[in-house]
Amino acid sequence: LKAMLKLYADEQFPRPAVQRLIAKGFDVLTVQEADKANQKIPDSEVLAFATSQGRAVITQNRRDFIALHNQSQVHAGIVVCTKNLNWDSFAEEIERALAGRTSIAGELIRVNRPSPQNS
Numbered sequence: 001l002k003a004m005l006k007l008y009a010d011e012q013f014p015r016p017a018v019q020r021l022i023a024k025g026f027d028v029l030t031v032q033e034a035d036k037a038n039q040k041i042p043d044s045e046v047l048a049f050a051t052s053q054g055r056a057v058i059t060q061n062r063r064d065f066i067a068l069h070n071q072s073q074v075h076a077g078i079v080v081c082t083k084n085l086n087w088d089s090f091a092e093e094i095e096r097a098l099a100g101r102t103s104i105a106g107e108l109i110r111v112n113r114p115s116p117q118n119s
Contacts, residue, residue: 005098007079008050010059011037017084020091021058026098029055044068051076056104058094069108077104084113 004026009018011031021028031037036049043064050057056077059065065078079097084090090113097111098104 005077005101005104006053006055007058008034008046008053008055010043010046010057010061011041012060013058014060014087014090016087017090017094020087021094024091024095026095027055028058029053047075047078056109062110066108073106075106077107077109079104079109079111081111082113089114 006027007021007029009028009030013030015030018028018030031041031046034049036046041049043061047057047065047068051074054076056079057065057075058079058081060081060083062080062082065080069075069078079094081090081094084093093111093114097109
């Protein structure tokens with residue numbers, strides 16, 4: 001079994017995307033599973049908790065988490081994603097961005113929705 005990056009999905013991260021990442025072999029802990037949902041926990045604390053668990057935060061809250069990364073690179077990684085309602089495509093883009101990585105500590109990874117092909 002290949003070592004996969006451990007992820008922590010923040011509160012707004014879509015469940016269907018989480019399910020597809022888990023199906024691809026990622027170890028994803030959600031805010032809900034960590035009993036931290038609906039508590040209005042500040043993003044800085046979400047990041048600190050993820051880091052304490054050795055998990056990279058995966059989020060669509062790009063602005064706030066990019067700001068946190070710019071303040072300090074002492075974290076287990078941040079994956080910021082643009083919204084993508086095509087769950088299979090979304091999970092594939094994330095998998096591609098993280099392929100072969102067992103750690104992204106201190107890094108900010110951007111996963112952008114593919115642009116529509118000549119539609």
